[in-house]
Amino acid sequence: MTPSRPSPAVGLSLLGFLATLALGLAILFGAPRTLDTFGLVQCTGFAALAMFGLSQGFVWGFAGVMSFGQAAFLGLGGYAYAVSVINLGDSTLPVLIAIVVPMLFAGLLGYFMFYGRISDAYIGVITLTVSVILFQLVNATSGSQYRIGAAELGGFNGIPAIPALNLPGHPDEPLDNDGLWYAAMGALVLAYVLLRAVLASRFGRVVVAIRENETRAQLIGYDPRLYKLLAFMIAAGVAGLAGCLYANWGGFISPTVFGLSMSAQVIIYVLVGGLGTLVGPMLGAVLIQWLIIAAGSQTVVDSNLGLGLVLVGFVLLVPQGLVPVVRGLLLRLIERRTPSRPAPEAGGALATERAR
Amino acid sequence: MSAPITPGAPLRPLIEARGVTMRFGGVAAVAGVDFTLGEVELRCLIGPNGAGKSTFFKILTGQLKPTEGTIRLRDTDITGAEPHAIARLGVGIKTQVPNVFNGLSVHENVFVAAGRRKSLARTRAIVDETLTRLGLTGIARSLVGQLAHGQRQWVEIATVLAQEPELILLDEPAAGMTHDEVHRTAALIREINRTHALIVVEHDMPFIRMIAKTVTVFNQGRILVEDSVDRVLADSRVRDVYLGKQAA
Protein backbone atom coordinates (compact mmCIF):
# COMPACT_ATOMS: atom_id res chain seq x y z
CA MET A 1 0.00 0.00 0.00
CA THR A 2 2.97 2.31 0.40
CA PRO A 3 3.50 4.29 -2.79
CA SER A 4 6.53 2.90 -4.52
CA ARG A 5 9.60 5.04 -4.60
CA PRO A 6 12.35 4.66 -7.10
CA SER A 7 14.89 5.82 -4.55
CA PRO A 8 16.80 3.23 -2.57
CA ALA A 9 15.81 3.18 0.99
CA VAL A 10 18.63 3.61 3.40
CA GLY A 11 18.82 7.15 2.32
CA LEU A 12 20.98 9.75 0.77
CA SER A 13 24.63 9.30 0.30
CA LEU A 14 27.00 10.37 3.03
CA LEU A 15 27.65 13.40 0.87
CA GLY A 16 24.01 14.40 0.89
CA PHE A 17 23.93 13.99 4.64
CA LEU A 18 26.96 16.21 5.16
CA ALA A 19 25.61 18.81 2.75
CA THR A 20 22.30 18.88 4.58
CA LEU A 21 24.02 19.12 7.94
CA ALA A 22 26.21 21.98 6.71
CA LEU A 23 23.19 23.79 5.31
CA GLY A 24 21.29 23.28 8.55
CA LEU A 25 24.14 24.68 10.63
CA ALA A 26 24.59 27.60 8.24
CA ILE A 27 20.90 28.47 8.60
CA LEU A 28 21.08 27.96 12.36
CA PHE A 29 23.86 30.50 12.83
CA GLY A 30 23.21 32.68 9.80
CA ALA A 31 19.53 33.46 10.29
CA PRO A 32 19.88 35.58 13.48
CA ARG A 33 22.55 37.66 11.72
CA THR A 34 20.60 38.30 8.54
CA LEU A 35 16.91 38.36 9.49
CA ASP A 36 14.95 40.93 11.45
CA THR A 37 12.98 39.86 14.51
CA PHE A 38 9.80 39.26 12.53
CA GLY A 39 11.60 37.07 10.01
CA LEU A 40 13.39 35.12 12.71
CA VAL A 41 10.17 34.43 14.62
CA GLN A 42 8.56 33.27 11.39
CA CYS A 43 11.48 30.92 10.78
CA THR A 44 11.18 29.54 14.30
CA GLY A 45 7.65 28.50 13.39
CA PHE A 46 8.94 26.96 10.17
CA ALA A 47 11.49 24.96 12.14
CA ALA A 48 8.78 23.59 14.43
CA LEU A 49 6.66 22.51 11.47
CA ALA A 50 9.70 21.13 9.65
CA MET A 51 10.24 18.93 12.70
CA PHE A 52 6.63 17.80 12.34
CA GLY A 53 7.29 17.02 8.67
CA LEU A 54 10.37 15.05 9.68
CA SER A 55 8.30 12.81 11.92
CA GLN A 56 5.76 12.10 9.17
CA GLY A 57 8.53 11.56 6.64
CA PHE A 58 10.21 9.02 8.89
CA VAL A 59 7.20 6.95 9.83
CA TRP A 60 5.58 6.94 6.39
CA GLY A 61 8.53 7.15 4.04
CA PHE A 62 10.93 4.81 5.82
CA ALA A 63 8.83 2.57 8.06
CA GLY A 64 5.99 2.46 5.54
CA VAL A 65 3.48 2.96 8.34
CA MET A 66 0.54 4.99 7.13
CA SER A 67 0.19 7.08 10.22
CA PHE A 68 -2.18 9.70 8.89
CA GLY A 69 -3.14 11.21 12.21
CA GLN A 70 0.32 12.41 13.13
CA ALA A 71 -1.28 15.59 14.54
CA ALA A 72 -2.32 13.49 17.53
CA PHE A 73 1.30 13.35 18.63
CA LEU A 74 1.96 16.98 17.75
CA GLY A 75 -0.97 17.98 19.93
CA LEU A 76 -0.08 15.65 22.78
CA GLY A 77 3.47 17.02 22.78
CA GLY A 78 2.26 20.61 22.75
CA TYR A 79 -0.28 20.10 25.50
CA ALA A 80 2.08 17.95 27.58
CA TYR A 81 4.64 20.75 27.45
CA ALA A 82 2.11 23.47 28.25
CA VAL A 83 0.56 21.65 31.19
CA SER A 84 3.82 20.51 32.71
CA VAL A 85 5.70 23.79 32.29
CA ILE A 86 2.83 25.72 33.89
CA ASN A 87 2.99 23.33 36.83
CA LEU A 88 6.74 22.94 37.13
CA GLY A 89 8.14 26.32 36.10
CA ASP A 90 11.49 25.08 34.80
CA SER A 91 11.11 23.88 31.18
CA THR A 92 13.74 21.13 31.19
CA LEU A 93 11.54 18.29 32.39
CA PRO A 94 8.49 19.50 30.40
CA VAL A 95 10.49 19.18 27.16
CA LEU A 96 11.21 15.55 28.01
CA ILE A 97 7.57 15.03 28.98
CA ALA A 98 6.52 16.49 25.61
CA ILE A 99 8.59 13.76 23.92
CA VAL A 100 7.77 10.87 26.24
CA VAL A 101 3.98 11.31 26.52
CA PRO A 102 3.35 11.01 22.75
CA MET A 103 5.79 8.08 22.60
CA LEU A 104 3.95 6.20 25.32
CA PHE A 105 0.61 6.96 23.72
CA ALA A 106 1.98 5.73 20.39
CA GLY A 107 3.30 2.65 22.16
CA LEU A 108 -0.15 1.80 23.42
CA LEU A 109 -1.97 2.61 20.18
CA GLY A 110 0.71 0.94 18.08
CA TYR A 111 0.64 -2.18 20.19
CA PHE A 112 -3.03 -2.71 19.47
CA MET A 113 -2.66 -1.86 15.79
CA PHE A 114 0.46 -3.83 14.92
CA TYR A 115 0.00 -6.78 17.23
CA GLY A 116 -3.70 -6.82 16.37
CA ARG A 117 -2.75 -7.30 12.72
CA ILE A 118 -4.62 -4.25 11.49
CA SER A 119 -4.06 -3.86 7.75
CA ASP A 120 -2.10 -0.91 6.38
CA ALA A 121 -5.10 1.01 5.09
CA TYR A 122 -6.91 0.65 8.38
CA ILE A 123 -3.90 1.96 10.23
CA GLY A 124 -4.36 5.15 8.23
CA VAL A 125 -8.01 5.30 9.21
CA ILE A 126 -7.43 4.48 12.87
CA THR A 127 -4.63 7.00 13.40
CA LEU A 128 -6.66 9.70 11.71
CA THR A 129 -9.70 8.83 13.82
CA VAL A 130 -7.66 8.90 17.01
CA SER A 131 -6.41 12.39 16.24
CA VAL A 132 -9.98 13.55 15.61
CA ILE A 133 -11.14 11.98 18.87
CA LEU A 134 -8.36 13.77 20.76
CA PHE A 135 -9.43 17.00 19.09
CA GLN A 136 -13.00 16.50 20.26
CA LEU A 137 -11.92 15.56 23.77
CA VAL A 138 -9.64 18.52 24.25
CA ASN A 139 -12.16 20.78 22.58
CA ALA A 140 -14.70 19.79 25.21
CA THR A 141 -12.56 20.80 28.18
CA SER A 142 -13.96 24.30 28.61
CA GLY A 143 -14.45 25.36 32.19
CA SER A 144 -12.30 25.52 35.28
CA GLN A 145 -13.13 21.95 36.31
CA TYR A 146 -10.88 20.69 33.47
CA ARG A 147 -7.49 21.42 34.91
CA ILE A 148 -4.31 19.51 35.52
CA GLY A 149 -2.69 21.04 38.57
CA ALA A 150 -2.33 24.73 37.90
CA ALA A 151 -3.00 24.37 34.17
CA GLU A 152 -6.52 24.97 32.89
CA LEU A 153 -7.05 23.17 29.58
CA GLY A 154 -9.45 25.85 28.34
CA GLY A 155 -11.41 23.82 25.77
CA PHE A 156 -11.50 25.34 22.29
CA ASN A 157 -9.86 28.49 23.62
CA GLY A 158 -6.71 26.56 24.41
CA ILE A 159 -3.97 27.45 26.85
CA PRO A 160 -2.61 31.01 26.63
CA ALA A 161 0.61 32.44 28.02
CA ILE A 162 2.63 29.25 28.04
CA PRO A 163 6.03 29.93 29.64
CA ALA A 164 8.82 29.76 27.06
CA LEU A 165 11.83 27.50 27.24
CA ASN A 166 14.59 28.43 29.65
CA LEU A 167 18.12 27.26 30.19
CA PRO A 168 18.05 24.34 32.63
CA GLY A 169 17.75 25.62 36.20
CA HIS A 170 16.79 29.20 35.29
CA PRO A 171 12.98 29.21 35.05
CA ASP A 172 12.84 32.96 35.63
CA GLU A 173 14.91 33.71 32.53
CA PRO A 174 12.86 32.53 29.53
CA LEU A 175 14.59 32.50 26.14
CA ASP A 176 14.15 35.55 23.92
CA ASN A 177 13.39 35.35 20.21
CA ASP A 178 16.98 34.56 19.31
CA GLY A 179 17.16 31.92 21.99
CA LEU A 180 13.95 30.25 20.82
CA TRP A 181 15.28 30.21 17.28
CA TYR A 182 18.46 28.49 18.36
CA ALA A 183 16.45 26.00 20.39
CA ALA A 184 14.03 25.19 17.58
CA MET A 185 16.49 25.06 14.71
CA GLY A 186 19.13 23.36 16.85
CA ALA A 187 16.59 20.71 17.83
CA LEU A 188 15.64 20.25 14.18
CA VAL A 189 19.24 19.68 13.11
CA LEU A 190 19.72 17.31 16.03
CA ALA A 191 16.55 15.36 15.24
CA TYR A 192 17.60 15.04 11.61
CA VAL A 193 21.05 13.73 12.58
CA LEU A 194 19.53 11.28 15.06
CA LEU A 195 17.03 9.93 12.54
CA ARG A 196 19.79 9.53 9.98
CA ALA A 197 21.78 7.60 12.56
CA VAL A 198 18.75 5.43 13.31
CA LEU A 199 18.32 4.67 9.61
CA ALA A 200 22.00 3.84 9.18
CA SER A 201 21.90 1.46 12.13
CA ARG A 202 20.94 -2.17 11.76
CA PHE A 203 17.61 -1.42 13.36
CA GLY A 204 16.95 1.18 10.68
CA ARG A 205 17.97 -1.15 7.88
CA VAL A 206 15.51 -3.74 9.12
CA VAL A 207 12.77 -1.09 9.39
CA VAL A 208 13.33 -0.18 5.74
CA ALA A 209 13.55 -3.84 4.73
CA ILE A 210 10.17 -4.46 6.36
CA ARG A 211 8.73 -1.58 4.36
CA GLU A 212 10.09 -3.24 1.23
CA ASN A 213 8.77 -6.72 1.96
CA GLU A 214 7.25 -7.65 5.26
CA THR A 215 6.92 -11.33 4.39
CA ARG A 216 10.59 -11.70 3.53
CA ALA A 217 11.60 -9.89 6.71
CA GLN A 218 9.53 -12.36 8.72
CA LEU A 219 10.89 -15.34 6.85
CA ILE A 220 14.44 -14.38 7.79
CA GLY A 221 13.52 -14.05 11.44
CA TYR A 222 12.52 -10.44 12.13
CA ASP A 223 9.26 -9.63 13.87
CA PRO A 224 7.79 -6.76 11.82
CA ARG A 225 5.33 -5.84 14.53
CA LEU A 226 8.08 -4.89 16.95
CA TYR A 227 10.05 -2.86 14.41
CA LYS A 228 6.99 -0.98 13.22
CA LEU A 229 5.95 -0.27 16.78
CA LEU A 230 9.37 1.16 17.65
CA ALA A 231 9.51 3.27 14.48
CA PHE A 232 5.98 4.53 15.19
CA MET A 233 7.03 5.51 18.71
CA ILE A 234 10.17 7.28 17.53
CA ALA A 235 8.14 9.31 15.05
CA ALA A 236 5.64 10.16 17.77
CA GLY A 237 8.47 11.45 19.96
CA VAL A 238 9.72 13.68 17.14
CA ALA A 239 6.19 14.97 16.53
CA GLY A 240 5.84 15.61 20.26
CA LEU A 241 9.01 17.69 20.27
CA ALA A 242 7.61 19.57 17.27
CA GLY A 243 4.48 20.24 19.31
CA CYS A 244 6.58 21.55 22.19
CA LEU A 245 8.40 23.94 19.85
CA TYR A 246 5.12 24.95 18.25
CA ALA A 247 3.65 25.81 21.67
CA ASN A 248 6.78 27.81 22.44
CA TRP A 249 6.62 29.66 19.18
CA GLY A 250 3.18 31.17 19.80
CA GLY A 251 3.23 30.91 23.58
CA PHE A 252 -0.20 29.44 23.05
CA ILE A 253 -1.83 26.16 22.13
CA SER A 254 -5.37 25.22 21.16
CA PRO A 255 -7.14 22.03 20.00
CA THR A 256 -6.46 22.92 16.35
CA VAL A 257 -3.07 21.21 16.75
CA PHE A 258 -5.01 17.94 16.85
CA GLY A 259 -7.10 18.97 13.87
CA LEU A 260 -7.68 17.24 10.58
CA SER A 261 -6.00 20.07 8.69
CA MET A 262 -2.80 19.61 10.72
CA SER A 263 -2.67 15.92 9.83
CA ALA A 264 -3.43 16.73 6.20
CA GLN A 265 -0.83 19.48 6.02
CA VAL A 266 1.99 17.27 7.21
CA ILE A 267 1.09 14.64 4.62
CA ILE A 268 1.33 17.38 2.01
CA TYR A 269 4.77 18.43 3.30
CA VAL A 270 5.95 14.89 2.70
CA LEU A 271 4.36 14.52 -0.73
CA VAL A 272 5.76 17.84 -1.92
CA GLY A 273 9.22 17.32 -0.48
CA GLY A 274 9.51 13.66 -1.37
CA LEU A 275 8.39 10.44 0.27
CA GLY A 276 11.35 8.29 1.27
CA THR A 277 13.66 11.18 2.16
CA LEU A 278 14.16 13.09 5.39
CA VAL A 279 15.22 16.39 3.83
CA GLY A 280 12.17 16.54 1.59
CA PRO A 281 9.51 16.74 4.31
CA MET A 282 11.45 19.51 6.06
CA LEU A 283 11.75 21.53 2.86
CA GLY A 284 8.14 20.76 2.03
CA ALA A 285 7.05 22.16 5.37
CA VAL A 286 8.92 25.42 4.83
CA LEU A 287 7.75 25.74 1.24
CA ILE A 288 4.08 25.09 2.01
CA GLN A 289 4.05 27.34 5.06
CA TRP A 290 5.72 30.08 3.07
CA LEU A 291 3.17 29.63 0.29
CA ILE A 292 0.32 29.82 2.78
CA ILE A 293 1.66 33.11 4.11
CA ALA A 294 2.33 34.47 0.64
CA ALA A 295 -1.12 33.42 -0.56
CA GLY A 296 -2.70 35.10 2.44
CA SER A 297 -0.99 38.43 1.72
CA GLN A 298 -2.20 38.82 -1.86
CA THR A 299 -5.71 39.41 -3.18
CA VAL A 300 -5.68 38.19 -6.80
CA VAL A 301 -6.89 34.66 -6.09
CA ASP A 302 -8.52 33.14 -3.07
CA SER A 303 -5.64 31.83 -0.94
CA ASN A 304 -7.11 28.41 -0.26
CA LEU A 305 -7.91 27.93 -3.92
CA GLY A 306 -4.41 29.05 -4.91
CA LEU A 307 -2.80 26.65 -2.48
CA GLY A 308 -5.04 23.85 -3.68
CA LEU A 309 -4.02 24.50 -7.27
CA VAL A 310 -0.35 24.47 -6.34
CA LEU A 311 -0.80 21.11 -4.60
CA VAL A 312 -2.69 19.51 -7.46
CA GLY A 313 -0.05 20.78 -9.87
CA PHE A 314 2.62 19.28 -7.70
CA VAL A 315 1.07 15.87 -7.42
CA LEU A 316 0.53 15.76 -11.16
CA LEU A 317 3.85 17.19 -12.32
CA VAL A 318 6.31 16.09 -9.63
CA PRO A 319 4.71 13.00 -8.12
CA GLN A 320 7.95 11.83 -6.50
CA GLY A 321 8.42 15.15 -4.71
CA LEU A 322 11.14 17.76 -4.97
CA VAL A 323 14.12 16.15 -3.31
CA PRO A 324 14.13 12.87 -5.26
CA VAL A 325 13.84 14.80 -8.52
CA VAL A 326 16.70 17.13 -7.69
CA ARG A 327 18.78 14.25 -6.44
CA GLY A 328 18.14 12.31 -9.63
CA LEU A 329 19.25 15.28 -11.73
CA LEU A 330 22.41 15.71 -9.67
CA LEU A 331 23.26 12.03 -9.95
CA ARG A 332 22.81 12.12 -13.69
CA LEU A 333 25.13 15.12 -13.86
CA ILE A 334 27.77 13.37 -11.78
CA GLU A 335 27.41 10.24 -13.88
CA ARG A 336 28.04 12.19 -17.04
CA ARG A 337 31.16 13.83 -15.67
CA THR A 338 32.70 10.66 -14.26
CA PRO A 339 31.90 7.82 -16.62
CA SER A 340 32.52 4.23 -15.56
CA ARG A 341 33.87 4.89 -12.11
CA PRO A 342 33.91 1.59 -10.24
CA ALA A 343 31.38 1.31 -7.43
CA PRO A 344 32.94 1.86 -4.02
CA GLU A 345 32.93 -1.07 -1.63
CA ALA A 346 31.42 0.80 1.30
CA GLY A 347 28.55 3.28 1.28
CA GLY A 348 26.01 1.16 -0.53
CA ALA A 349 23.40 3.88 -0.74
CA LEU A 350 25.50 6.02 -3.03
CA ALA A 351 26.12 3.20 -5.41
CA THR A 352 22.55 1.98 -5.42
CA GLU A 353 21.37 5.45 -6.19
CA ARG A 354 23.69 5.67 -9.09
CA ALA A 355 22.42 2.36 -10.32
CA ARG A 356 19.02 3.67 -11.17
CA MET B 1 28.27 -29.18 12.12
CA SER B 2 25.99 -32.19 11.80
CA ALA B 3 27.21 -35.68 12.50
CA PRO B 4 28.15 -37.70 9.44
CA ILE B 5 25.37 -39.94 8.24
CA THR B 6 26.08 -43.60 7.93
CA PRO B 7 24.32 -44.98 4.91
CA GLY B 8 21.48 -47.26 5.81
CA ALA B 9 21.23 -45.96 9.36
CA PRO B 10 17.79 -44.62 10.29
CA LEU B 11 17.80 -40.86 9.93
CA ARG B 12 16.83 -38.83 12.97
CA PRO B 13 13.87 -36.70 11.91
CA LEU B 14 14.63 -33.02 11.48
CA ILE B 15 11.10 -32.03 10.66
CA GLU B 16 8.00 -34.11 11.04
CA ALA B 17 4.44 -33.34 9.95
CA ARG B 18 1.60 -35.45 11.36
CA GLY B 19 -1.91 -35.43 9.93
CA VAL B 20 -1.55 -31.91 8.55
CA THR B 21 -4.70 -30.54 6.96
CA MET B 22 -5.34 -27.07 5.56
CA ARG B 23 -8.86 -26.16 4.56
CA PHE B 24 -9.80 -23.03 2.66
CA GLY B 25 -13.54 -22.83 3.05
CA GLY B 26 -14.72 -26.23 1.95
CA VAL B 27 -11.61 -27.14 -0.04
CA ALA B 28 -8.79 -29.06 1.63
CA ALA B 29 -5.60 -27.82 -0.07
CA VAL B 30 -3.60 -30.16 2.16
CA ALA B 31 -5.39 -33.22 3.53
CA GLY B 32 -3.91 -35.37 6.28
CA VAL B 33 -0.28 -35.27 5.22
CA ASP B 34 2.32 -37.27 7.18
CA PHE B 35 5.79 -36.22 6.18
CA THR B 36 9.21 -36.82 7.70
CA LEU B 37 12.58 -35.41 6.70
CA GLY B 38 15.88 -36.53 8.20
CA GLU B 39 18.94 -34.45 9.05
CA VAL B 40 20.85 -33.33 5.95
CA GLU B 41 18.35 -35.04 3.72
CA LEU B 42 17.41 -33.74 0.28
CA ARG B 43 13.80 -34.32 -0.66
CA CYS B 44 12.07 -33.34 -3.85
CA LEU B 45 8.39 -32.54 -3.74
CA ILE B 46 6.50 -32.80 -7.00
CA GLY B 47 2.89 -32.84 -8.06
CA PRO B 48 0.52 -31.19 -10.48
CA ASN B 49 -0.62 -27.58 -10.19
CA GLY B 50 -2.78 -27.02 -7.14
CA ALA B 51 -1.60 -30.22 -5.44
CA GLY B 52 -0.90 -28.30 -2.24
CA LYS B 53 2.91 -28.11 -2.32
CA SER B 54 3.18 -24.38 -1.69
CA THR B 55 0.45 -24.53 0.92
CA PHE B 56 2.40 -27.26 2.71
CA PHE B 57 5.50 -25.02 2.64
CA LYS B 58 3.50 -22.15 4.07
CA ILE B 59 2.39 -24.37 6.93
CA LEU B 60 5.95 -25.52 7.61
CA THR B 61 7.14 -21.90 7.78
CA GLY B 62 4.25 -20.54 9.83
CA GLN B 63 2.73 -18.44 7.07
CA LEU B 64 -0.43 -20.50 7.42
CA LYS B 65 -1.76 -22.16 10.55
CA PRO B 66 -2.95 -25.67 9.72
CA THR B 67 -6.57 -26.53 10.36
CA GLU B 68 -5.45 -29.85 11.82
CA GLY B 69 -2.25 -31.70 12.56
CA THR B 70 1.12 -30.95 14.14
CA ILE B 71 4.58 -29.97 12.95
CA ARG B 72 7.67 -30.76 14.96
CA LEU B 73 11.12 -29.37 14.28
CA ARG B 74 13.46 -31.68 16.17
CA ASP B 75 12.02 -31.55 19.70
CA THR B 76 10.00 -28.38 19.27
CA ASP B 77 6.33 -28.26 18.39
CA ILE B 78 6.13 -25.41 15.87
CA THR B 79 2.51 -25.87 14.86
CA GLY B 80 1.00 -22.43 14.32
CA ALA B 81 4.13 -20.59 15.50
CA GLU B 82 4.91 -17.16 14.03
CA PRO B 83 7.00 -17.20 10.83
CA HIS B 84 9.81 -15.20 12.42
CA ALA B 85 9.96 -17.62 15.33
CA ILE B 86 10.23 -20.61 13.00
CA ALA B 87 12.89 -18.80 10.96
CA ARG B 88 14.90 -18.27 14.14
CA LEU B 89 14.79 -22.01 14.79
CA GLY B 90 16.66 -22.49 11.53
CA VAL B 91 14.15 -22.79 8.71
CA GLY B 92 14.67 -20.73 5.56
CA ILE B 93 12.43 -20.57 2.50
CA LYS B 94 12.58 -19.30 -1.03
CA THR B 95 8.95 -18.76 -1.88
CA GLN B 96 7.28 -19.50 -5.20
CA VAL B 97 6.32 -15.86 -5.74
CA PRO B 98 9.61 -14.03 -5.16
CA ASN B 99 9.87 -12.26 -1.82
CA VAL B 100 12.84 -9.92 -1.97
CA PHE B 101 13.51 -6.34 -0.92
CA ASN B 102 13.05 -4.75 -4.34
CA GLY B 103 14.02 -1.22 -3.32
CA LEU B 104 17.31 -2.33 -1.75
CA SER B 105 20.55 -3.37 -3.38
CA VAL B 106 21.62 -7.01 -3.65
CA HIS B 107 24.18 -6.35 -0.96
CA GLU B 108 21.61 -4.85 1.40
CA ASN B 109 19.22 -7.75 0.83
CA VAL B 110 21.85 -10.25 1.88
CA PHE B 111 23.15 -8.02 4.69
CA VAL B 112 19.75 -7.76 6.37
CA ALA B 113 19.33 -11.52 6.13
CA ALA B 114 22.80 -12.26 7.47
CA GLY B 115 22.81 -9.70 10.27
CA ARG B 116 20.24 -10.89 12.74
CA ARG B 117 21.89 -11.15 16.13
CA LYS B 118 25.38 -11.42 14.71
CA SER B 119 28.43 -9.20 15.10
CA LEU B 120 29.14 -6.78 12.30
CA ALA B 121 32.36 -8.59 11.38
CA ARG B 122 30.60 -11.93 11.24
CA THR B 123 27.76 -10.44 9.21
CA ARG B 124 30.16 -8.95 6.69
CA ALA B 125 31.98 -12.25 6.36
CA ILE B 126 28.72 -14.09 5.68
CA VAL B 127 27.65 -11.48 3.13
CA ASP B 128 30.94 -11.65 1.23
CA GLU B 129 30.96 -15.43 1.28
CA THR B 130 27.35 -15.70 0.14
CA LEU B 131 27.71 -13.18 -2.67
CA THR B 132 30.81 -14.95 -3.94
CA ARG B 133 29.20 -18.36 -3.65
CA LEU B 134 26.23 -17.32 -5.76
CA GLY B 135 28.27 -15.23 -8.18
CA LEU B 136 26.46 -12.04 -7.22
CA THR B 137 29.50 -9.93 -6.37
CA GLY B 138 29.42 -8.16 -9.72
CA ILE B 139 25.86 -6.92 -9.21
CA ALA B 140 26.08 -6.41 -5.44
CA ARG B 141 25.23 -2.71 -5.75
CA SER B 142 22.34 -3.10 -8.17
CA LEU B 143 18.77 -2.61 -7.04
CA VAL B 144 17.10 -6.00 -6.82
CA GLY B 145 13.89 -4.65 -8.36
CA GLN B 146 15.76 -3.99 -11.59
CA LEU B 147 17.26 -7.44 -12.02
CA ALA B 148 16.03 -10.14 -14.39
CA HIS B 149 13.76 -12.79 -12.90
CA GLY B 150 16.47 -15.45 -12.78
CA GLN B 151 18.85 -13.14 -10.96
CA ARG B 152 16.22 -12.19 -8.44
CA GLN B 153 15.71 -15.89 -7.73
CA TRP B 154 19.42 -16.11 -6.97
CA VAL B 155 19.24 -13.10 -4.70
CA GLU B 156 16.39 -14.72 -2.82
CA ILE B 157 18.37 -17.94 -2.48
CA ALA B 158 21.30 -15.83 -1.26
CA THR B 159 19.19 -14.24 1.47
CA VAL B 160 18.01 -17.68 2.55
CA LEU B 161 21.58 -19.00 2.75
CA ALA B 162 22.85 -15.87 4.51
CA GLN B 163 20.38 -16.43 7.30
CA GLU B 164 22.25 -19.72 7.96
CA PRO B 165 19.27 -22.04 8.32
CA GLU B 166 19.54 -25.75 8.91
CA LEU B 167 16.53 -26.62 6.80
CA ILE B 168 16.07 -24.92 3.45
CA LEU B 169 12.81 -24.97 1.52
CA LEU B 170 12.97 -24.01 -2.16
CA ASP B 171 9.68 -23.51 -3.96
CA GLU B 172 10.36 -23.76 -7.71
CA PRO B 173 13.95 -22.44 -7.62
CA ALA B 174 14.53 -23.11 -11.32
CA ALA B 175 11.41 -21.38 -12.60
CA GLY B 176 12.18 -18.68 -15.13
CA MET B 177 15.86 -19.56 -15.30
CA THR B 178 17.89 -20.12 -18.44
CA HIS B 179 19.24 -23.60 -19.22
CA ASP B 180 22.61 -22.54 -17.89
CA GLU B 181 21.19 -21.11 -14.70
CA VAL B 182 19.19 -24.29 -14.10
CA HIS B 183 22.41 -26.33 -14.20
CA ARG B 184 24.13 -23.95 -11.82
CA THR B 185 21.14 -24.10 -9.47
CA ALA B 186 21.27 -27.90 -9.46
CA ALA B 187 24.99 -27.83 -8.66
CA LEU B 188 24.37 -25.32 -5.89
CA ILE B 189 21.63 -27.45 -4.35
CA ARG B 190 23.90 -30.49 -4.32
CA GLU B 191 26.60 -28.44 -2.66
CA ILE B 192 24.23 -27.00 -0.03
CA ASN B 193 23.00 -30.52 0.68
CA ARG B 194 26.46 -31.54 1.88
CA THR B 195 25.71 -29.66 5.09
CA HIS B 196 22.00 -28.80 5.04
CA ALA B 197 18.63 -30.48 4.74
CA LEU B 198 16.53 -29.32 1.80
CA ILE B 199 13.05 -29.73 0.43
CA VAL B 200 12.77 -28.68 -3.20
CA VAL B 201 9.52 -28.19 -5.07
CA GLU B 202 9.91 -28.30 -8.86
CA HIS B 203 7.95 -29.05 -12.00
CA ASP B 204 11.06 -29.34 -14.17
CA MET B 205 11.66 -33.13 -14.40
CA PRO B 206 15.16 -33.02 -15.90
CA PHE B 207 16.08 -30.75 -13.00
CA ILE B 208 14.56 -33.20 -10.51
CA ARG B 209 16.65 -35.98 -12.05
CA MET B 210 19.79 -33.88 -11.58
CA ILE B 211 19.32 -33.49 -7.84
CA ALA B 212 16.84 -35.98 -6.45
CA LYS B 213 17.33 -39.03 -4.31
CA THR B 214 13.93 -39.43 -2.68
CA VAL B 215 10.82 -37.90 -4.19
CA THR B 216 7.47 -37.23 -2.55
CA VAL B 217 4.51 -36.81 -4.88
CA PHE B 218 1.58 -34.63 -3.84
CA ASN B 219 -1.80 -34.91 -5.49
CA GLN B 220 -4.98 -33.15 -4.40
CA GLY B 221 -3.52 -32.37 -1.00
CA ARG B 222 -2.42 -35.94 -0.26
CA ILE B 223 0.82 -37.84 -0.64
CA LEU B 224 0.43 -40.13 -3.63
CA VAL B 225 3.80 -41.90 -3.45
CA GLU B 226 7.12 -41.45 -1.77
CA ASP B 227 10.07 -43.37 -3.15
CA SER B 228 13.40 -43.18 -4.92
CA VAL B 229 13.49 -40.87 -7.90
CA ASP B 230 13.75 -43.64 -10.48
CA ARG B 231 10.82 -45.61 -9.17
CA VAL B 232 8.67 -42.50 -8.74
CA LEU B 233 9.29 -41.27 -12.26
CA ALA B 234 8.54 -44.70 -13.65
CA ASP B 235 5.31 -44.99 -11.63
CA SER B 236 2.25 -44.98 -13.84
CA ARG B 237 0.06 -43.32 -11.16
CA VAL B 238 2.45 -40.37 -11.09
CA ARG B 239 2.29 -40.06 -14.85
CA ASP B 240 -1.48 -40.24 -14.74
CA VAL B 241 -1.92 -37.40 -12.27
CA TYR B 242 0.55 -35.26 -14.13
CA LEU B 243 -0.96 -35.89 -17.54
CA GLY B 244 -4.50 -35.74 -16.22
CA LYS B 245 -3.98 -32.42 -14.50
CA GLN B 246 -1.98 -30.84 -17.23
CA ALA B 247 -4.45 -31.77 -19.93
CA ALA B 248 -7.30 -30.36 -17.88
Ligand SMILES: Nc1ncnc2c1ncn2[C@@H]1O[C@H](COP(=O)(O)OP(=O)(O)OP(=O)(O)O)[C@@H](O)[C@H]1O
Ligand atom coordinates in the same frame (compact mmCIF):
# COMPACT_ATOMS: atom_id res chain seq x y z
N1 LIG C 1 -5.11 -18.56 0.44
C1 LIG C 1 -5.87 -19.45 -0.25
N2 LIG C 1 -7.20 -19.37 -0.22
C2 LIG C 1 -7.96 -20.26 -0.90
N3 LIG C 1 -7.46 -21.27 -1.62
C3 LIG C 1 -6.12 -21.40 -1.68
C4 LIG C 1 -5.26 -20.48 -0.99
N4 LIG C 1 -3.97 -20.87 -1.22
C5 LIG C 1 -4.05 -21.95 -2.02
N5 LIG C 1 -5.33 -22.27 -2.29
C6 LIG C 1 -5.78 -23.41 -3.10
O1 LIG C 1 -5.16 -24.55 -2.56
C7 LIG C 1 -4.78 -25.44 -3.59
C8 LIG C 1 -3.31 -25.77 -3.48
O2 LIG C 1 -2.55 -24.63 -3.84
P1 LIG C 1 -0.96 -24.60 -3.81
O3 LIG C 1 -0.53 -23.24 -4.18
O4 LIG C 1 -0.51 -25.14 -2.52
O5 LIG C 1 -0.61 -25.61 -4.97
P2 LIG C 1 0.83 -26.00 -5.56
O6 LIG C 1 0.96 -27.45 -5.43
O7 LIG C 1 1.87 -25.15 -4.98
O8 LIG C 1 0.61 -25.63 -7.10
P3 LIG C 1 1.64 -25.01 -8.16
O9 LIG C 1 2.45 -26.14 -8.65
O10 LIG C 1 0.75 -24.47 -9.24
O11 LIG C 1 2.43 -23.97 -7.48
C9 LIG C 1 -5.16 -24.78 -4.90
O12 LIG C 1 -6.39 -25.30 -5.31
C10 LIG C 1 -5.30 -23.33 -4.53
O13 LIG C 1 -6.23 -22.70 -5.36
Ligand SMILES: [Mg+2]
Ligand atom coordinates in the same frame (compact mmCIF):
# COMPACT_ATOMS: atom_id res chain seq x y z
MG1 LIG D 1 3.15 -23.78 -5.67
